[in-house]
Amino acid sequence: MISNDFPNETNNKKIPFFYSLHFKLILIFTLLVTIITLTTGITLIYRSQKFLQEVILEKNLAKAKNLQNKLNNFLQKAKNSVETITMMPGFKELDLFDINKIISEATAENEIFDSAVVLNKEGIEIVSQKPDFALRDRSNEKIFKKTIKNTYISDVHFTRSGxxxxxxxxxxxxxxxxxxxxxxxxxxxNLFNIWSTLDQVKIGKTGIVFITDKKGNLIYHTDRTKVTEGKNLSDNPVVKMALENQAGSGRFTVKNGKIVPYDKSRRLTDISLLRFLFSKYESDLFYTYIPLNNDIKGSLIIQQTAKEALSEVINMKKQSLYLLCFSILLAFAIGLSLAHKISNPLKKLLVGTKIVARGNLKHRIDIKSKDEIGKLAESFNNMTKELLKQQMMAITDELTQLYTHSHFYRILKTELSRAKRYRKPLSLLLLDIDHFKLFNDNYGHQAGNIILKRISEMFKSNLRKSDIPARYGGDEFVVIAPESNQKAVDILAERIRQKIANEIVINYENKRLKVTVSIGTTTLTDEDIEKNIFPNDFFKKVDKALYKAKAKGGNCVVHL
Known part of the structure; x- marks a missing residue:
């Protein structure tokens, strides 16, 4: 016969490892790390994409400004060359032979010049390199009217070949x-002479640059055939923004053949995971646009496909996909096996922390288990008790055990907002001890402190539960009286004044010290509500009432 009389060691045994919170936390931590790793990985991809996009747009903006400077330098050089020619010998005397020679040499030596014409002071052509030269009167043209003192640069025009x-x-x-x-x-x-200079600025492998005049006509394009074809891009929204004197960079999308701004309000959580991971940005474009604010008005645009610009992000997505799928499956399997073991006590902890986070420090978590979760709940409850104690210390005046000045204003703000919203009565009572400085000067601060304590005790025993007393500062006390109209607060103030005058007598060093107070009261009016009065302004009213009570000699109540 086998005996069953073994010692009962149940209470002395440690919690089995596989039942312990330690083991649970290891698993939970593994699960959380997996989830966090997944979330972090996706977030890093998303942020890397955003960062890379910002870097590319900044670089393209710098390149756009570089291109603009090159164009400005070209125009300034051409302008300076023309102005220099006008100051050469022969032009002053309008010597036709010398002028012909000078402009012929200038156009032959400098390929940016196509042809030249000289007008006399009446605006008549006197020299021309054009085959159809005639003594034409051009005095009504801008080239004559706008050049009285300064050099004039015309709008862009095109040759027959575009x-x-x-x-x-x-x-x-x-x-x-x-x-x-x-x-x-x-x-x-010839503006096309700057094309080779502009071609030196490369935008990736497939990026393009194009420049338009103020009408949207192409004057430069990476694909030069676009210019000679006479393309007009005035209906392009990016060109429109630049022509409206806007500068910037952004991501755009091609929808139904139209270029539209990328939806910035869309977040990573708003799109499916698979769509985010597999997206290759086939329809997205990066645009950088600036206006031409030089002698030529127009727009300068840099276009780059998002697919090329974000190629590094696309590769990162591919590398992360397999790890992502594996982590999701592993996290799901672990979470499923642990959910029923730890969900209930953790839910209690979660609910408890939320309740406490909302400010209810009196809440206690009811978990009686003896494992680590039970110890955690016990520690949590002890912590909330201590926090409650510290909170009360923070908002309570140490001497009078009434609310502090700062906490009074927080309560006043709440009560005033409620009173204005529901149009409920609300009154304030401000009390000041008459000649309190003399008490302190003649009998010392200890006597003054006794008076302050007695008044605070009187408040606690004579006010309604809904009334909120506070020590405003020094020898001033304030009472918030919700649901009290003028008559009610004045009755309350007079009762307090009489009780203090008749009942508060301080026996200090064989002397009986009587105390009187001045009280100011005020009540929220319809006019205050209409004006949406602020707490400070509402308090100023009761402060004025107290000032009038003090001016009357004290020991009285004044309502304002």
């Missing part, structure tokens, strides 16, 4: 004759 040009007209000035204009040098500049 190549862009501009006209630069510079006045010929006779500085020996009071700086009068004696003629105008008009030179046609």
């Amino acid at each position: 190549l862009p040009q501009i006209t630069i007209a510079s006045p010929i000035i006779d500085y020996d004759n009071f700086g009068k204009r004696i003629g105008v040098l008009v030179m046609t500049v």
